[in-house]
Amino acid sequence: MTGHVISLAGYDARVEPGLLDSLGRHVEAAAPAHRYVVVTDYAVAALHGATVRRALAGLAAEWIEIPPGEQEKTRERWAWLTDRLLALGCGRDTTLVALGGGVIGDLVGFTAATFMRGVPFVQVPTTLLAMVDASVGGKTAVDVPAGKNLVGAFHPPAAVLADPAVLRTLPAEERRAGLAEVLKHGVIADAGYLARTVSALPVLLDPMLSDAPPVVDAIVRSIEIKAEVVAADEREQGRRKTLNFGHTIGHAVELASEFRLLHGEAVAIGMSLESSLAERLAVAEPGTAEAVDAALRRADLPRDIPPGIDPDIVVAATRSDKKARRGTAEYALPVRVGQMAGAERGWGIAVPEDAVRALLAERTPA
Numbered sequence: 152m153t154g155h156v157i158s159l160a161g162y163d164a165r166v167e168p169g170l171l172d173s174l175g176r177h178v179e180a181a182a183p184a185h186r187y188v189v190v191t192d193y194a195v196a197a198l199h200g201a202t203v204r205r206a207l208a209g210l211a212a213e214w215i216e217i218p219p220g221e222q223e224k225t226r227e228r229w230a231w232l233t234d235r236l237l238a239l240g241c242g243r244d245t246t247l248v249a250l251g252g253g254v255i256g257d258l259v260g261f262t263a264a265t266f267m268r269g270v271p272f273v274q275v276p277t278t279l280l281a282m283v284d285a286s287v288g289g290k291t292a293v294d295v296p297a298g299k300n301l302v303g304a305f306h307p308p309a310a311v312l313a314d315p316a317v318l319r320t321l322p323a324e325e326r327r328a329g330l331a332e333v334l335k336h337g338v339i340a341d342a343g344y345l346a347r348t349v350s351a352l353p354v355l356l357d358p359m360l361s362d363a364p365p366v367v368d369a370i371v372r373s374i375e376i377k378a379e380v381v382a383a384d385e386r387e388q389g390r391r392k393t394l395n396f397g398h399t400i401g402h403a404v405e406l407a408s409e410f411r412l413l414h415g416e417a418v419a420i421g422m423s424l425e426s427s428l429a430e431r432l433a434v435a436e437p438g439t440a441e442a443v444d445a446a447l448r449r450a451d452l453p454r455d456i457p458p459g460i461d462p463d464i465v466v467a468a469t470r471s472d473k474k475a476r477r478g479t480a481e482y483a484l485p486v487r488v489g490q491m492a493g494a495e496r497g498w499g500i501a502v503p504e505d506a507v508r509a510l511l512a513e514r515t516p517a
Contacts, residue, residue, distance in 0.1 A: 155371045159378045160385055164287060164311035166370050168362035171199065171314040174206035174275065181310035182271040184246035187212040188236065190259045191250040192219040195277050198320045203250060203275075212248065213239055221410040224254045224294050226302060232262050243267045246309070252278035252325075253285030253414065257300070260291030264306030274311040278321055279329025280415050282313045283336070283373035288381045288394075297471045299402045305386060315370060318361035328415025330355060330450045331397070333369050335422060336376040338443055339393050342489030344372050349446050356450075392498040393491040396483040397422035400507070403468035407460045412453075419452035427510055428502060429484035429492075436487045443488070455514045462511035466504055480507075 154167030165177065178187070187210045189203065196216050204214075215235055217223055236245070249259035249272055256274050263272035274286035292303025318326065330352075337345025348355070351365040360366060377394065384391040401421025405412050412420075426443040429435035447454050456462065469480035481499030484492050492500060 155367065157371065157374045157378055159287065159311075160289075160307065160382055162307055162310050164313065164374050164378070166282070166313045166315065166367060166374070168314060168316045168367065170312055171202050171275075171317060172206055174203060174312060175209050177310065177312050178207065178246070178248060178273050179210060181312075182246040182273055184271065185244035186239075186241055187246050187248060188215060188239065188241060189213070189248040189250055190215045190217070190232065190255060190262075192217050192223070192255060194219045195251045195255070199250070199277060199317060207248075219251075219254070221254055221294065221414075224258050224292075226293055226295065228258060229262055229265075229293050232258065233266055236262070236266055241266075243270060245270050247272040248275060249273065249286075249308075250275045250277065252276065252281045256281055256286050257290075257292050257303070260289075260306055260308065261293055261303055264291050264304040269306065271309045272306075274308040276311065276313050277317050279318055279326055279370075280332055281329075282315070282318075282370050283329065284332040284377065286311045286313070287374050287377050288391075289385070298406055298468060301471070311374075313370060315366050316362045318366070319358050321358065321361075323356075323358070324413060325415075326356060326358065327450060327452060328413040328419075331415035331419040331422070331447075331452055333373050334443075334446050334450065334452075335394075335397055335418065336373045337446075338422065338426075338485055338488055339396050339483075339491050340376045340380070340489065341372070342487075344376070345446060345488060349449050352449055389494065389498050392481070393483045395499075396485065396491065397425055399469055399480050399482050400424050400465065400511075403465045404456060404460065406468045407464045408457065412457065416453050419447050419450075420454060420456065423447055423454035424456075424510060424514060425482055425484060427514075428482065428506060429486075431506060431510070432484070432500075432502065434484045434486065434492050434496070434500065439485055439487050443485075455516065456511060458516045460515065462508060462515050465511055466508050469504075469507070480504075
């Protein structure tokens, strides 16, 4: 099957079923180096390690494996990883290969941004969420106790190499969580794409159809949307803020849940709540929140705060979000499905905390 190549700012994203088998030549073409180091987690290594080792055999790549999970995306793990690279004798002629989901991509990207003041890295995403969002755009970061992604750098990869066929091994809950970002892209930029995605959900949710055209098309269109937005605002001073739809509350809920919620699940909750906020503030047309909720329901994604999470903790967490300004959280809010509140509102809208707290109280089970 022919691959799809999407051009981003200074690098390409390639989406191609079966790409993992020819990974070596794509990595070498994108980022020639004297040394290659693959960084992955134990779970991904068990599933795809043998294939990737064969594909990279000509590059004599070193391997580093860490435990899976968001709890690994820390300053401590970053320090450990840089020490491992130094112990391997790596220098500025090294290319890192991030093989995994969003946690691996963020951690390896931040390591690449800071090791020897910056070395190249290649994203090889293995989850739907990483393919459609986390691997694209050049943001890298680690989490700290105050919140997600608060220590990081803009460091674009040399390439994004996505093989949808690997999604056959993705757990159902991870697959569903990845769809939250797919739906988000439709809400912020393309109502027709959102409608097509909702119609294609039976295919998108079937692991045996991971390389079917609707899945490939969803990955490609999501990357195209993100590429268009990032090209207009690489450093998130304006339009790129629209990609944060669902994330101000989503990140806060994720943190308050102590990462028991998957990122995509938290974003789905954030999308539902932030759409409701947009209507209450007369930013969004009536019916927008119901349209977003209908898509989330069809994907069987959560829309309300889980039991046991204190709304006041969620509100407090929004203040430390990296999108906050002058101690007030900013929200990316829709005008309608397919269009976000624009430049006349500064792309990011300060929302009174009382309004957020009141909505959270309504949408949190007793």
